[in-house]
Amino acid sequence: MAQQHLDGRRVRGDESRRVILARAIDTASVDGLEGLTIGRLADASGHSKSGVATLFGSKEQLQLATVAAARDVFIERVVARARARSERGITRVSALISHWLAYSDERVFRGGCFFAAASVEVDARPGAVRDAIVAAMAEWEDYLTVSIEHAMTAGDLPDLDDARQLTFELVSFLEAANTRSLLHSSTEPYHRAAAAARSRLLSLGADPAPVSEIVGPETAR
Amino acid sequence: MAQQHLDGRRVRGDESRRVILARAIDTASVDGLEGLTIGRLADASGHSKSGVATLFGSKEQLQLATVAAARDVFIERVVARARARSERGITRVSALISHWLAYSDERVFRGGCFFAAASVEVDARPGAVRDAIVAAMAEWEDYLTVSIEHAMTAGDLPDLDDARQLTFELVSFLEAANTRSLLHSSTEPYHRAAAAARSRLLSLGADPAPVSEIVGPETAR
DNA sequence: TATAAATACGAACGATCGTACGCTAAACTG
DNA sequence: CAGTTTAGCGTACGATCGTTCGTATTTATA
Numbered sequence: 001m002a003q004q005h006l007d008g009r010r011v012r013g014d015e016s017r018r019v020i021l022a023r024a025i026d027t028a029s030v031d032g033l034e035g036l037t038i039g040r041l042a043d044a045s046g047h048s049k050s051g052v053a054t055l056f057g058s059k060e061q062l063q064l065a066t067v068a069a070a071r072d073v074f075i076e077r078v079v080a081r082a083r084a085r086s087e088r089g090i091t092r093v094s095a096l097i098s099h100w101l102a103y104s105d106e107r108v109f110r111g112g113c114f115f116a117a118a119s120v121e122v123d124a125r126p127g128a129v130r131d132a133i134v135a136a137m138a139e140w141e142d143y144l145t146v147s148i149e150h151a152m153t154a155g156d157l158p159d160l161d162d163a164r165q166l167t168f169e170l171v172s173f174l175e176a177a178n179t180r181s182l183l184h185s186s187t188e189p190y191h192r193a194a195a196a197a198r199s200r201l202l203s204l205g206a207d208p209a210p211v212s213e214i215v216g217p218e219t220a221r
Numbered sequence: 222m223a224q225q226h227l228d229g230r231r232v233r234g235d236e237s238r239r240v241i242l243a244r245a246i247d248t249a250s251v252d253g254l255e256g257l258t259i260g261r262l263a264d265a266s267g268h269s270k271s272g273v274a275t276l277f278g279s280k281e282q283l284q285l286a287t288v289a290a291a292r293d294v295f296i297e298r299v300v301a302r303a304r305a306r307s308e309r310g311i312t313r314v315s316a317l318i319s320h321w322l323a324y325s326d327e328r329v330f331r332g333g334c335f336f337a338a339a340s341v342e343v344d345a346r347p348g349a350v351r352d353a354i355v356a357a358m359a360e361w362e363d364y365l366t367v368s369i370e371h372a373m374t375a376g377d378l379p380d381l382d383d384a385r386q387l388t389f390e391l392v393s394f395l396e397a398a399n400t401r402s403l404l405h406s407s408t409e410p411y412h413r414a415a416a417a418a419r420s421r422l423l424s425l426g427a428d429p430a431p432v433s434e435i436v437g438p439e440t441a442r
Numbered sequence: 443t444a445t446a447a448a449t450a451c452g453a454a455c456g457a458t459c460g461t462a463c464g465c466t467a468a469a470c471t472g
Numbered sequence: 473c474a475g476t477t478t479a480g481c482g483t484a485c486g487a488t489c490g491t492t493c494g495t496a497t498t499t500a501t502a
Contacts, residue, residue: 009469009478016479030345032253037459050462051480059460111345120341123403124251124332134404168413172397176389179396182344183355192389203424230448230499237449259490271492272450280490 017055020045021069024062028070029111032121033063033129060128067132070114074136077103079143090156090201091210092147097170097197098214101190104178105217113178115140141167157204166200173197191216238276241266242290245283249291250332253342254284254350281349288353291335295357298324300364311377311422312431313368318391318418319435322411325399326438334399336361362388378425387421394418412437 023044028036038059042049056062078099086095104113111117115137122130141164148163160166177193180186194216201211244265249257259280263270277283299320307316325334332338336358343351362385369384381387398414401407415437422432 005470007470007478012468013479032255032342034253035255039458039460048481049460050482053461054478054480117341117345119404120338120400121253123400124338130404137404165413165416168397168401168410169394169417172393172414172417173390175400176393176396179341179344180389183340183351183358189389192386193393195386196390196393200421226500228448228500233498234449258488260488269451270490271452274491275448275450 013055016045016047016051017065020047020052020055021065024066025070025073025114026110028063028066029109029114029117031111033066033118034121036063036066038062063129064132067118067129067136070109070118071136071139073108074103074115074140077108079140088147088150089154089210090151090206091213093144093151093201094210094214096144096147097174097194100174101177101194101214101216104174104181105187105190112182113175116175116178141171144170151206156210157201157206160204166204169200170197187217234276237266237268237272238286241268241273241276242286245287246291246294246335247331249284249287250330250335250338252332254287254339255342257284257287259283284350285353288339288350288357291330291339292357292360294329295324295336295361298329300361309368309371310375310431311372311427312434314365314372314422315431315435317365317368318395318415321395322398322415322435322437325395325402326408326411333403334396337396337399362392365391372427377431378422378427381425387425390421391418408438 020041023041024036027041027044036059038052038056039049041047041062042052045052047055052062056065078096082092082095082099086092104116115133118133119137122133145163145167148157148160148166151157152159152163173193173196177189180189194214198211198214201214202208241262244262245257248262248265257280259273259277260270262268262283263273266273268276273283277286299317303313303316303320307313325337336354339354340358343354366384366388369378369381369387372378373380373384394414394417398410401410415435419432419435422435423429
């Protein structure tokens with residue numbers, strides 16, 4: 001899997017990149033990917049400006065590395081945790097929703113969901129960065145769609161002809177809650193999103209028990 | 222209402238501001254309010270850089286004027302048109318949704334809905350610009366909520382204890398459709414949003430006839 | 443008619459941006 | 473051991489940013 005011979009130079013560089021990217025994902029979630037600047041990242045991480053520039057090559061490559069780092073965090077906080085704590089079926093779908101809300105509410109990124117911010121920033125601007133955001137979001141929505149299809153196969157949900165429609169509706173609630181929580185400095189939107197997702201799944205005849213585990217903040221965990 | 226004595230100087234300045242702001246709302250919908258620059262607006266509108274600076278005073282005031290100009294466009298394209306073409310009740314609610322989708326789909330702003338872009342940009346950045354965005358969005362959501370309450374009073378919808386919950390769900394669909402249409406250069410998300418809103422209203426027992434008038438692109442109008 | 447206000451311009455300011463160049467030190471490769 | 477690659481720094485470049493200043497022009501006001 002990993003390289004056989006660890007290159008000490010690359011190890012050092014990877015660690016530097018790791019530290020810098022940890023700052024970058026927070027900064028970008030607040031100021032946007034365009035708001036990332038090499039100079040400020042250098043100051044914040046104790047490197048020189050040209051050092052940061054060397055480590056990433058160009059601003060666009062820095063942005064792409066930031067997207068990749070944010071994707072790792074998202075997968076760990078939402079997908080991996082939901083997988084570890086739920087079985088396939090409606091329970092998994094509920095867990096994905098609940099962990100997404102917790103991920104946004106807990107401000108894993110300082111400016112809320114990184115991809116909610118980035119997708120809106122780049123949606124009208126073609127380029128490699130936009131392509132990376134599109135790919136990451138498609139990955140997430142595909143995973144949620146497959147999870148819904150598993151719930152259908154398990155008989156937890158009726159056989160919808162278009163699981164993607166339900167995915168669209170659920171992620172709509174999640175992203176709207178993220179933005180409104182930030183705009184109004186309130187956790188109420190998370191409760192609204194949880195209630196909306198719950199009632200939508202119940203309207204499809206899902207088992208009320210796992211669906212009721214879609215929770216907003218306060219009671220989350 | 223208006224001033225009695227028109228000041229010829231102000232008339233000239235207002236016209237200049239009008240032309241500049243027409244560019245600004247399009248630019249901001251693509252590059253964000255922070256992406257607005259006085260120099261580029263000057264070039265695009267045939268004014269000098271210092272001329273634009275004089276007309277607006279500061280960049281923040283330019284951003285605030287841009288938000289106000291975008292609000293005017295939104296009210297005309299969505300609220301005023303829906304009011305003119307529908308009666309109070311579920312018909313009005315459907316019209317608001319349908320006109321919102323058309324407003325986004327027709328790219329009244331080059332980068333899609335101005336407020337969808339701006340709200341996500343400023344949601345984690347306190348300041349006067351964010352306050353203006355919050356106020357404009359609250360105005361819109363309040364209007365939709367009141368329209369829902371009118372539909373309830375008219376008996377078109379059951380008496381929900383919380384009309385704002387339905388508002389949250391509906392605007393979630395609209396904004397998600399806007400972003401996804403831009404990200405994927407597709408009109409499909411508008412059909413998804415229309416279908417989602419339709420089925421949500423039908424699940425509340427609304428009259429299928431006016432609800433079916435919530436339409437995506439192609440068939441819109 | 444004198445004064446003030448508003449539009450508009452050119453020029454310049456200090457700051458910050460992304461990038462490039464030259465260089466050193468360390469680590470790997472033949 | 474010689475040569476190459478990578479990390480990292482200092483410096484400098486041209487571009488663009490928001491803002492300020494001085495000045496001219498037009499219009500309104502006293």
